[in-house]
Amino acid sequence: MKTIKYPSEGSWEALLKRPTRTFEDIENTVNSVFKDIYKNGDDALIKYTKMFDGVQLSKFEVSEAEIQNASKLVYENLKKAIQQAQQNIHNFHKAQKTAVVKVETQPGVNCWQTKKAIQKVGLYIPGGTAPLFSTVLMLAEPAKIAGCKDIVLCTPPDKNGEIDPAILYTAELCGVTKIFKLGGIQAIAAMTFGTKSVPKVYKIFGPGNQYVTVAKQVATRYNIAIDMPAGPSELLVMADQTANSEFVASDLLSQAEHGEDSQVILVSTDEKFIESVQAEISKQIKELPRKNIAEKAIQNSKFILMKDFETALELIDFYAPEHFIISTKNDDFFVENINNAGSVFIGKYTPESAGDYASGTNHTLPTNGFAKQYSGVNLDSFQKSITFQKIDENGIASIGETVELMAEAEGLQAHKRAMTLRKNALKFNK
Structure with a gap:
């Protein structure tokens, strides 16, 4: 040392x-797996699960019976510890909720912003040498608080085709809607494209090895958002x-x-x-x-x-x-x-x-220097902001000429006309 x-x-x-390793070192492998899963769906998932995880599976979704059995296998003191951690994570992330922001920017011009949950989110939970049930808490709990409708979780199976009971117990505790025995590149690709078994999501969360990190970055080429490139x-x-x-x-x-x-x-x-x-x-x-x-x-x-x-x-x-x-x-x-x-x-x-x-606090955080421009996962990660505006007659009088002048200066006459017609209609109605 x-x-x-x-x-x-x-x-x-x-x-x-x-x-x-660099992105380029891994990208070819990731692209190959993505193309195969896009084309062949579940058949490709079966192939790569056998190749990478060493287990032959025909079904990937965890059954309700497996979830209930897992709960029996987690000892009571660990359950209590998980529940206490869940409560602290819940309290901290619930406190991040913000009220609707509403401003009258000019007389008769009302603008506001509200936050809506991302409807379909995918959570990747590493499960290799250390099954990280704590990451389930960090991702599923804020997703539930945000109001995400579909919370899909993927985590790699062990050599017996099983998932660590603590992961299943925690997922059920936090309101995960579907759980799949899928790891690595194939899990990210499945949530990116959707297959007969695995639903497509809008945004993917979670840490992983270098292959998972690159797979998440490749997923963004297919209109999928990610939390961050966490490696x-x-x-x-x-x-x-x-x-x-x-x-x-x-x-x-x-x-x-x-x-x-x-x-x-x-x-x-x-x-x-x-x-x-x-x-x-x-x-x-x-x-x-x-x-x-x-x-x-x-x-x-x-x-x-x-x-x-x-x-x-x-x-x-x-x-x-x-x-x-x-x-x-x-x-x-x-x-x-x-x-x-x-x-x-x-x-x-x-x-x-x-x-x-x-x-x-959340432990899903930016690595590899990305803390210079990314935040760690928080409640906002599971939401997007929508802005609204409503203009009345007074508002047309307040900003009408400004809009016309700016549109004309940019050479966009239809933009100008959309305002001029309203101004003229108000004068006519008077």
Whole structure:
């Protein structure tokens, strides 16, 4: 675990490069699968499920009996934990509801905006080495609050053709309407085009591996919206000598165990603190059941020594981390000045895992630097805004001439005439 000391700004891009394959490396595979599923529907889904997931399925939709049986397999303490997390996520996302915005911009010109739920949404839930039932909470609960009519969930089956019981229990708890045993590229393609078994949706949500990420981006070519291009998980911790090295090491490892392509970064202004964290990582990693995965991810880790908080902040904003933990003598400096981050965790007693599960914020967040222009999933992600306007006689008098002048200046006479006719009709009626 090497420490990079005082890297120059010109080296940041190479230093902070994510350990992911490029879009072009994966795109050909994704396009091939998409074309096959568009043409052959369920038959192609059967083929790719056998190829990629190693199981032969003839039916993909989870039955009501499977859902009910799954509920019996989830132990009661876990059910209670899921329910508490659901309540916190519900409370936080319900608070994001906004009232209708209505303004009379001129006398007689009334404009307003209201939000409507996206009717059909698709949720992708990773299920490979770690079945993420927590992601069901993060996506299905706000979809339900928003009022989405059809909530379709896809998650890969195991080698026995089954789905983790906790995923099914949580999906039922959060009001998912249909559940399918489908993973990877084929799941995204199925929700993009629709097949005999799987309904087409309007917007697809959820994290996944690099193939899922590219598949979501390809789906946008077919008039499907996506939440964001969310790929392998990442965490950046900003800590100084006042932080707890044991805590920081555990935070870095909590992301490293997600997957081999996860990336964790420690930025600090204190070299001895970095060394203490490295020692803690070496100690703690031995105790992890997912040690082999974490070790490979740690190979992609960076330990960066910066001269001061100001240059550290510049580097962090440049990186735009998915998760950003702050544990310093002056946390407020980073809280007030950070521009690019998916979700921020403040102070030594705020582990990133709290946000992953139960604090209430959403853990579906922009990765790979997309925090510079994307937000994490929130209630608005499941809604779209519609604007309305109503103009009466006074409104025609207020803005009629303005519309005519602007339309004429742009050479759009029909636009002008649409207003002139109304103005003349009002004069005639008087």
